[in-house]
Amino acid sequence: MNDWVKAKVVGRHQWSEGLFSLQFEAPIAPFQAGQYIKVALEIDGERIGRPYSLVNAPGDRPLEIFFNEVPEGPLTPPLSTLGPGDEVWLTPKAGGIFTLETVRPATDLWLLATGTGLGVYLSILRTAKPWRDFRRVILIHGVRQASDLAYAETLAGIARRQGEQFRFVPAVSREEAPGALRGRITDLLAEGRLESHLGVSIHPSTSHVMLCGNSAMIKDVKAILEERGLVRHRRHAPGHYTTEQYH
Numbered sequence: 001m002n003d004w005v006k007a008k009v010v011g012r013h014q015w016s017e018g019l020f021s022l023q024f025e026a027p028i029a030p031f032q033a034g035q036y037i038k039v040a041l042e043i044d045g046e047r048i049g050r051p052y053s054l055v056n057a058p059g060d061r062p063l064e065i066f067f068n069e070v071p072e073g074p075l076t077p078p079l080s081t082l083g084p085g086d087e088v089w090l091t092p093k094a095g096g097i098f099t100l101e102t103v104r105p106a107t108d109l110w111l112l113a114t115g116t117g118l119g120v121y122l123s124i125l126r127t128a129k130p131w132r133d134f135r136r137v138i139l140i141h142g143v144r145q146a147s148d149l150a151y152a153e154t155l156a157g158i159a160r161r162q163g164e165q166f167r168f169v170p171a172v173s174r175e176e177a178p179g180a181l182r183g184r185i186t187d188l189l190a191e192g193r194l195e196s197h198l199g200v201s202i203h204p205s206t207s208h209v210m211l212c213g214n215s216a217m218i219k220d221v222k223a224i225l226e227e228r229g230l231v232r233h234r235r236h237a238p239g240h241y242t243t244e245q246y247h
């Protein structure tokens, strides 16, 4: 059973068709960048909750989530219609271990996201830890259409602040887009196009890789990483990659 607190929606942004961010004010406990909360609504007399990564840095408010509407899902269609003044339920404590807290410093931190998997990295990138513990931080955001490349201004701000320590590569699979690689993250990695574009390789001696998003990307990239000698990171058995599967 979850505990719940009432939260007020204080902001909403629609990035493209079916792609949204919502901001909340609510008294939740301190959390670590990379963790998620559950968001719930009363639907037909039942409280339906789903986990969402927090996009804001732990010290920043309002709380923020980034999600896409799944038309056949019970929660996201009504969630996407909410606006300032509406109320939702949140779990008062964030959870999850998709954080940098137990990861050993390395040369390169690779952050690979499909779709709304980008959000969790924004929280991490808004803290000091990645910039202190890694020489380079490389973010790859895979989407189908260029219109799904959300948070461009936030990413431009991070690039301005961090300079050459930060590399951002958008990857668009279904159309050509200026400044983006064409293709799925998995294919770009398997064909070597991603690393040759960056001039940086993923290697167990230099890299920690985080994977967030859909199950197909995570499964395929895991296989590529393991072939190259990277092993899953565990709290008590440090390794080279960590995953957070949204669906």
Ligand SMILES: Cc1cc2nc3c(=O)[nH]c(=O)nc-3n(C[C@H](O)[C@H](O)[C@H](O)COP(=O)(O)OP(=O)(O)OC[C@H]3O[C@@H](n4cnc5c(N)ncnc54)[C@H](O)[C@@H]3O)c2cc1C
Binding pocket: 036, 050, 051, 052, 053, 054, 065, 066, 067, 068, 070, 072, 073, 074, 075, 076, 077, 096, 115, 116, 117, 119, 120, 244, 245, 246, 247
């Ligand atoms: C730890 C964790 C953190 C998560 N954080 C986020 C987040 O930050 N942002 C986010 O958008 N989602 C996130 N999710 C997924 C989210 O919890 C919901 O599953 C999703 O928003 C759909 O909710 P729903 O109730 O409408 O449909 P559900 O009943 O949850 O799902 C209906 C169907 O749609 C599939 N599905 C779920 N999510 C998606 C999706 N994004 N795109 C396409 N198909 C999907 C499911 O596999 C299922 O088959 C997270 C999931 C987990 C486990």
